Amino acid sequence: MAKEIEITMENIKSTKIDSPEIVDESTQQNASRIETKGVKVWYDDFMAIKGIDMVIKPNTITAFIGPSGCGKSTFLRLFNRMNDYVEGFKMEGKIKIDGDNIYKKKVNVEQLRKEIGMVFQKPNPFPKSIFDNVAYGLQIQGIKDKKLINERVEKALKQADLWEEVKDNLKKSALALSGGQQQRLCIARTLAVQPSILLMDEPTSALDPISTAKIEELIHHLKEEYTIIIVTHNMQQASRISDYTAFFYLGELIEYDKTRKIFTNPEKKQTENYITGRFG
Amino acid sequence: MNNLQKNRFIDQVFKILGILFTMLGIFILGVLIYNILKVGVTRINWDFLTSLPSRRPEKAGIYTAIIGTLDLMLLTIIFAIPVGVGAGIYLEEYAKKSKFSSLLEINISNLAGVPSIIYGLLGLGIFVRFFGLGGSILSGSLTLSLLILPIIIVATREAIKAVPHSLKEASYGLGASKWQTIKNVVLPSSFGGILTGIILSLSRAIGETAPLIVVGAMAYVPFVPHSVFDTFSVLPMQIFSWTTRPQQGFAIAASAAIIILLIITFVMNGIAVYFRNKWQKKLK
Numbered sequence: 124m125a126k127e128i129e130i131t132m133e134n135i136k137s138t139k140i141d142s143p144e145i146v147d148e149s150t151q152q153n154a155s156r157i158e159t160k161g162v163k164v165w166y167d168d169f170m171a172i173k174g175i176d177m178v179i180k181p182n183t184i185t186a187f188i189g190p191s192g193c194g195k196s197t198f199l200r201l202f203n204r205m206n207d208y209v210e211g212f213k214m215e216g217k218i219k220i221d222g223d224n225i226y227k228k229k230v231n232v233e234q235l236r237k238e239i240g241m242v243f244q245k246p247n248p249f250p251k252s253i254f255d256n257v258a259y260g261l262q263i264q265g266i267k268d269k270k271l272i273n274e275r276v277e278k279a280l281k282q283a284d285l286w287e288e289v290k291d292n293l294k295k296s297a298l299a300l301s302g303g304q305q306q307r308l309c310i311a312r313t314l315a316v317q318p319s320i321l322l323m324d325e326p327t328s329a330l331d332p333i334s335t336a337k338i339e340e341l342i343h344h345l346k347e348e349y350t351i352i353i354v355t356h357n358m359q360q361a362s363r364i365s366d367y368t369a370f371f372y373l374g375e376l377i378e379y380d381k382t383r384k385i386f387t388n389p390e391k392k393q394t395e396n397y398i399t400g401r402f403g
Numbered sequence: 404m405n406n407l408q409k410n411r412f413i414d415q416v417f418k419i420l421g422i423l424f425t426m427l428g429i430f431i432l433g434v435l436i437y438n439i440l441k442v443g444v445t446r447i448n449w450d451f452l453t454s455l456p457s458r459r460p461e462k463a464g465i466y467t468a469i470i471g472t473l474d475l476m477l478l479t480i481i482f483a484i485p486v487g488v489g490a491g492i493y494l495e496e497y498a499k500k501s502k503f504s505s506l507l508e509i510n511i512s513n514l515a516g517v518p519s520i521i522y523g524l525l526g527l528g529i530f531v532r533f534f535g536l537g538g539s540i541l542s543g544s545l546t547l548s549l550l551i552l553p554i555i556i557v558a559t560r561e562a563i564k565a566v567p568h569s570l571k572e573a574s575y576g577l578g579a580s581k582w583q584t585i586k587n588v589v590l591p592s593s594f595g596g597i598l599t600g601i602i603l604s605l606s607r608a609i610g611e612t613a614p615l616i617v618v619g620a621m622a623y624v625p626f627v628p629h630s631v632f633d634t635f636s637v638l639p640m641q642i643f644s645w646t647t648r649p650q651q652g653f654a655i656a657a658s659a660a661i662i663i664l665l666i667i668t669f670v671m672n673g674i675a676v677y678f679r680n681k682w683q684k685k686l687k
Contacts, residue, residue, distance in 0.1 A: 203576065210500055237578035247569035249588060260577035263587065309573070316577055 155219075156181045156320060156350045157202060162216035164197055164374075166209065171197045173374040174216070179367075184346050186361035186382065187354045189371035190397070195354050198371065199322050202352070203239040204232050220320070237264070240318035244325040246305035248297035248312075253289050256297045256308055260316035275315050283311035284341055303334025310341065321345065323353040327360065339364050358398055362386045370394045436665075443658025451659060455625050456641065460652025465660050467624045468641040471540070472609065472667065474628060475637055478544035479551070479608055487552050487604075488597060491559025496585055515553035522550040523617030531618055538619020541631040546618050547611060551604035558600020562593035595679045602675040606668055612639040638664045 157179040164172035172194045179185050187195040197206065204225065206212045217224050225235055237260070248256050257276040266272060276293075280286040285307040289300070297308055306326060313321065323342070327335040342351060342364055355361050361368050362382060369379040370393070378385060378394045389395045454464020494511075498504045526546030536542040566589050574584040590597075615637060622644030624636040638660055645657040 205572065205576065208575070233578045233580050235578075236576055241572075241576040243569060243572060243576070245569060247567070247573045249570060249573065250592060259574070259587070260579075263574075263577065263579045263583045312573075312577065 155179060158219040160217040162218060165213040167211035171374055175376045177376060177379060181350050182346060183366040184351045184364055185367040185369060186365035187369050187371060188361050193371040194374040195371045196324055199324055199352060199354050202322055203236050203241055237316050238318050239320045239322060240313035240316060241322045242310055242313055242326045245329050246302055246309050248305050248308050250298055252294050253297050253308060254293040257312050257315050259312060279311040279315035282314050283307045285311055303330050306330060306338060319349060321349045321351045325354050325356060328356060370397060439658045439661050442655055443662050446655045446659035447662060456623050460650050460656055463656050465641055465663060467627055468636045468638045470627050471635040472637045474540050475544050476609055478540060479547045482544060482548035483551050483555060484601060487555025488559050491556045492585060495560045495563040511553050511556055515557055519550055519611055520613040520617060522546055523614030526614060526618045538634050539632045540628055540635045542618050543615050543620055546614050547608045550614060551608050554604040555600055559597050562596025563589055565596060566592045594682050598675055598679045602672050605671060609668055610639055612643050615640060
């Protein structure tokens with residue numbers, strides 16, 4: 124199962140990189156990285172997600188918006204099975220990533236999470252050095268080759284646009300970095316494992332505007348290689364960086380369309396009310 | 404007096420009360436230590452440390468009691484720490500929330516408050532009689548291990564609970580398994596708290612007398628134990644037995660032994676605090 128995922132992802136990556144022109148426009152349109160069918164989630168008796176069908180396309184940025192408690196974070200955390208540890212969590216329905224149901228019994232959850240990286244709301248670096256933070260994901264895979272680890276750490280820090288700021292202090296504690304730097308370190312830490320899907324749960328909500336701008340720019344660059352889903356409370360952010368936007372309300376997916384459409388001409392009244400700030 | 408002034412006044416009163424109570428506690432401890440030092444400190448010399456117990460107070464020493472205490476503590480550490488920390492990790496990280504696990508939880512907390520003599524009786528029943536270990540160091544250390552297990556378990560759980568959930572999620576999110584997360588994130592972050600719990604529990608164990616009397620520790624052991632199956636004495640037992648003697652010389656010897664017991668306790672705690680601080684510095 125785990126191997127299958129790897130292979131399919133390799134295929135997608137290589138077709139993208141080698142010959143983007145050859146890829147048929149229509150298959151590109153129909154291709155889906157993530158597909159959910161009838162997904163329902165309960166926490167004990169509380170129904171947090173009330174049946175959601177959704178298709179997320181490769182190499183796009185999809186924004187999840189909606190008022191607090193609408194289920195968008197819960198939904199996001201289904202994709203790397205992060206809710207598994209939540210007390211009282213129950214789920215129904217299917218979530219397919221590259222065609223494979225990730226909630227099947229035999230799925231290797233650790234392998235899945237290497238393919239699907241996650242960045243959290245608050246920067247959460249480990250109380251270790253900058254280097255050890257980025258190398259963590261590699262070390263737990265049992266990679267011992269120091270040269271390879273050094274290379275990957277450097278590459279990940281460069282991708283996260285943090286290398287220039289920390290290259291002389293890699294042994295320094297990650298906790299000594301500023302909030303914005305810490306969040307970019309967390310992004311680097313995730314990228315070092317070389318996932319192909321990035322889940323971001325309000326990654327800039329704890330940061331100042333300059334750090335936020337940096338991270339948004341970063342997300343924009345990452346789109347080339349990754350499929351990104353970002354939960355955000357910031358409308359401008361959603362409209363600035365995303366290709367698609369999904370509006371959630373009370374555990375339901377109210378509207379899901381191209382970002383331009385959602386923000387200029389939404390189909391549903393509820394969506395319009397929310398994005399214009401009339402409620403939420 | 405308006406409200407603001409009143410609040411300030413109350414603030415001051417509580418501050419002064421707090422200082423007084425703190426001073427009171429330290430003062431009483433100071434008087435105790437001063438008294439013991441005054442009586443016993445001149446009695447401490449190399450002979451006192453290396454002599455066997457004796458009927459004559461001026462010749463009596465604490466050699467067997469010191470060795471007994473050190474042996475007993477070493478074995479208790481070996482038995483209690485892996486089991487206690489392991490149980491704490493299991494209960495906090497692996498055990499599913501259920502009626503059974505909450506029952507377990509309540510009982511472990513209660514066990515921490517059970518009088519030590521009860522543990523002595525338990526030890527007598529199980530280790531001394533049932534397993535036929537007799538009044539040996541092994542019986543004593545197993546009994547003390549039972550006594551301090553709940554404290555270590557509770558402390559381990561509290562320390563693990565204090566590890567930010569976000570750190571664990573970060574680790575899982577990178578593809579770490581449960582054990583990898585515990586080993587690389589949870590234990591390093593909670594090490595200080597766990598060590599504090601271990602220090603507290605060992606400090607309690609080293610001063611215990613009652614359960615050891617029940618298990619069969621001797622006040623008079625004229626030889627050093629050669630194996631874990633030998634009978635033994637410990638410092639608190641020696642002190643207890645000396646204070647019940649009428650001769651003034653034994654009172655002095657008891658004070659001297661108390662000083663030695665305090666020194667051993669402080670050194671043990673000091674070592675643990677040193678490791679904890681060093682560890683925390685490394686984390687930052």
